[in-house]
Amino acid sequence: xxxxxxxxxxxxxxxxxxxRPPMNALSSAVQADLAAAAEEATxxxxxxAVVLYxxxxxxxxxxxxxxxxxxxxxxxxxxxxxxLQASFTTVARIPKPTVAAITGYxxxxxxxxxxxxxxxxxxxxxxxxxxxxxxxxxxxxxxxQRLPRLIGxxxxxxxxxxxRFVDSTEALAIGLVDRVVPAGEVYSAxxxxxxxxxxxxxxxxxxxxxxxxxxxEVDLATGLELERLQFAGLFxxxxxxxxxASFIEHGPGRARFTGR
Numbered sequence: 001x002x003x004x005x006x007x008x009x010x011x012x013x014x015x016x017x018x019x020r021p022p023m024n025a026l027s028s029a030v031q032a033d034l035a036a037a038a039e040e041a042t043x044x045x046x047x048x049a050v051v052l053y054x055x056x057x058x059x060x061x062x063x064x065x066x067x068x069x070x071x072x073x074x075x076x077x078x079x080x081x082x083x084l085q086a087s088f089t090t091v092a093r094i095p096k097p098t099v100a101a102i103t104g105y106x107x108x109x110x111x112x113x114x115x116x117x118x119x120x121x122x123x124x125x126x127x128x129x130x131x132x133x134x135x136x137x138x139x140x141x142x143x144x145q146r147l148p149r150l151i152g153x154x155x156x157x158x159x160x161x162x163x164r165f166v167d168s169t170e171a172l173a174i175g176l177v178d179r180v181v182p183a184g185e186v187y188s189a190x191x192x193x194x195x196x197x198x199x200x201x202x203x204x205x206x207x208x209x210x211x212x213x214x215x216x217e218v219d220l221a222t223g224l225e226l227e228r229l230q231f232a233g234l235f236x237x238x239x240x241x242x243x244x245a246s247f248i249e250h251g252p253g254r255a256r257f258t259g260r
Contacts, residue, residue: 005033007040007047012198013191014047016091018054023061026109030064031087034113038090045259048202049194050094052117053101053187059126060110063141084109088141092116092213095206097197101190102126103183107165112139115146118209120176121190123183124168128176131163149216151175201239202259207231 004027008015016037018024026034041047054060063084091098091113100106100114102122111128114120122128130143138144139160148156151174159166171177181189197205207230215223234240238260246255 003033004030005037007037007044009044009047011195012046012048013051013195014041014044014049015051015053015187016041018052018060023058023105024054024110025062025064026060026113027064027067028083031084035087035090038094041096042094047096048198048200049097049099050117051099051101051187051190051194052091052113053190054103054110056103056183056187058104059100059102059106060113061105062108062110062131084141088113088116092142092146095209096202097194097205097209099190099194101186102128102177103186108132108139108143109141112141112143112146115142115150119178119190119193121179121181121186121193122168122171122177123186124180125183126168126171127165128171129163129165130160131165133161134163147176199257201243201255201257203237203239204234207234 004020005016005018008017016034018030018034020027020030024030038050041050088109097119098117099119099121100117102114102120103126104123106114106122106126106128108129108131111130114128130139130147132139132143139147143160144156147159150156155174166174166176168177168180172180179189179193211223211227211230215226218226239255239257242257243255
């Protein structure tokens with residue numbers, strides 16, 4: 001793993017830190033390090049949940065525009081665009097609860113990266129947006145797909161067509177973020193949000209996340225079949241036996257799961 005994104009683990013929570021000052025511009029090198037950190041978080045048994053954090057000043061202000069300037073043709077971007085989407089998809093496919101802890105700006109690729117997480121906590125002075133149209137292009141790392149799925153097509157079109165910035169109040173009102181807190185509390189609030197999943201039934205959380213995410217991409221009948229298969233598969237796990245036995249003996253919420 002390189003030096004632009006790293007995974008730190010404490011008390012069952014993995015923090016993927018973006019570290020490319022001053023604005024965490026998402027260059028190809030950052031994208032590669034980000035994917036590596038996400039893959040590590042996926043593999044590690046001591047990581048129950050993940051916080052994606054850009055630091056106290058900024059989450060990520062977008063792609064590295066200087067790299068774009070050097071790509072002047074369709075052929076230049078075909079391969080680079082696929083790699084960009086793939087790195088973000090690696091984050092979206094982390095099979096554990098994830099939260100973006102947003103300070104400062106989450107713009108363009110930064111906003112798209114936040115959309116890859118299950119939840120978003122942002123500072124009260126944060127700004128989010130998809131300003132790519134102001135450069136004569138469109139979002140290329142999932143913004144045209146994940147944003148409308150989250151907040152609806154009309155609101156997504158307004159944000160993408162205009163390229164305007166969205167403040168924390170509006171972001172909370174339209175469901176773009178889930179919590180707004182003072183800037184100094186963003187990281188701790190994000191840890192609290194996903195900390196509840198440390199010690200939870202990890203295989204059940206994995207199954208629920210996959211059923212929801214994959215089910216949202218298909219028709220209802222197919223989604224119900226995905227759910228049925230995930231539901232049935234969990235009956236082969238130790239956690240299912242532990243959870244049901246604990247419920248019968250002690251009531252809900254007291255089981256101690258092992259993730260097996």
